[in-house]
Amino acid sequence: MNAEIITIGDEILLGQIVDSNSAWIGQQFNLLNIPVTQITSISDKPENILEALKQASSRADIIIVTGGLGPTKDDVTKQTISTYFLKPLVRDVMVLEHVQTLFSRVAPGKMMPDINQAQADVLEDCTVLFNDVGTAPGMLVEKEGKIFVFLPGVPFEMKYLITNRLLPLLKNLVAQQPIQHRHIITIGLGESFLAEKIADIENSLPANIKLAYLPKLGLVRLRLTQIGESAESIDDFHTRFIQRLGHHVVATKDITLEEAIVETFSSENLKLATAESCTGGSLASGITAISGASAMFDCGVVSYHNNIKQELLGVKADTLEKFGSVSEQTVIEMAEGVKKLAKADYAIATSGIAGPRGGTAEKPVGTVWIAVSGKNETQTRLFQFRNDRAVNIERTVANAFAMLWNMYIKDKSN
Template identity: 55%
Template structure:
């Protein structure tokens, strides 16, 4: 089955909010063998909505619409949908009582008159009852196509997807199946990677597509196979995965749809190793990334964000003479930071960062983007300087990736 997501709202188009709904929905559709072919963001206008529905129905079997179901005049999704389906809106008494109950439970004696229209639903729709909000979802089946209209509020949308939409989809059989396989690589750029596996990519049949998904410091490869037999697709795709892994070798981190931080948590836990961080210019970003992974407590002991020199001395044991002689952004300082974190937090490994993220603070000897990273391991401490020369946020992100790469390299060497 092919799907398209339509997000409605001027606030998305003008950048006031970021569309995280579509990414979340796509992640829920994938295990159901539903292939997302397009994501469309449009304004809150009747014409735009009707045009988007018309175009989406030509590309996809399932169209999921989020946004524009509120009680205010700028929310016109239901009226546009009624025109598109050549139907009317009816006020559902069960939904209306639910909306009134929400206001009563919130301590309001009366509900604003405009909220009565929250209970307006398409006459040809199955109501997707919204237990956690005032805007009901709607499910419409027409000419072999399926339409789900959902509120744009993330927690309401998620509730309806999990509890209303997925049960509807489970009863729909699709002749087409989709299988995705992933290869996470690091330490090799996208163009070099593409060049190295060019002949393998040339051998791919038409029903298997290779996509390059680059991030700072790493590239994820996704092989997408479309066909009618799931087991055959999996076997066929696996052969190409094995060829690529054999060709790329040491640059392969994982053959799962996971991130670098998840690889580290998994491998450190399996090896019984622990980690700590001592961060200056990255401000705790490395620790935040690691602890975002479920199960990180099995391998992560803690972090010290030592921004000021006094903190580096008092919390990590960096010598005052080191700071005076070499400065905070130096090899000597990050080595002592890493070894101090490892000692104070009782770990096998520790990462330390100190740099000039920008936009100010640089000098001729240490320009903006200069970052020193040290990793202390069981047997050695290694340090390296980087010159990123980007804006502040990019410098921080590159510092995080470089730190994880250095940690991984030392971990592999010592293992």
């Protein structure tokens, strides 16, 4: 059994919103061992919806459609599926009462417009997926052995209906096999080098255990998946991969590098501080977004102006005059200055030219210096990213955390 997702809305195609719904649905279906084999985004046009339903039904057993269930004229999904299934729309009394109750709460004393009553219209003979948290109900329709599910595009409403209405129904339809996942977060090896290092173990995996490589800036996530039972357990292979990769392993569960830093530094009572110029607080934001960061993060200074570098971080005026703010000497003094200021064990400093302006022949856009100061030394690296501003900042953050982690591992091994 497989699934396909269709998202309806010009706002997705225009890039006005990001389709996070499909990723979340895929995660939930994966837990049921129902693979999502295709995701399609289409505009709010009847002919596009009809064609997408036709094509999806030829490929998938379950078709999930999100969006286009609102009461306004641009939401044409209901009328279109009425045409597709050759069934009329009928007004559901329970849904109508629910819509009227919700309307009275937000507009007490006012008459509900007729257009809102259309929210209670559902396809005849469908299974209504009652929406407790919104006005648009979901609908489940079966046709020629295929299951079609129509859901509102509002994320919290869609998630409620999937979790509380759809998944309980699907669990009764799907032949359940136990499915297990294990994760390893690695750093310091590119995807190809990583694959070469563990090739013999990967080649020995039984047919029902699969290994996936999920690269991201600065790290590679390995995901082991076991479906059903096996003579050799997924934990045995998980351990073998961990042992083989040694110091390249950051975490043995599905977390980010930032989460690993917060978790590890907190457990070992280590303190971190940051001094940022070109990253504008992104390092501090990445750490403090993690619950529990207060146990290990002391302070972050965004020192865009040279006066702040001097007065707060202790960067020498002579250093700035002789080498400039984007230099190895400056980031060293920034890192050591904020470490001293916060009485931290580790500190990160960044300074660079993120772009799109500000570059020179000697220091073009994308030039970035990073310094990490630890218990025994301060290390620096020069990067020449030469991308757009957002990517330059993202790459700087990823490399800064990687440098921090590598220094921590080095200190620990010593």
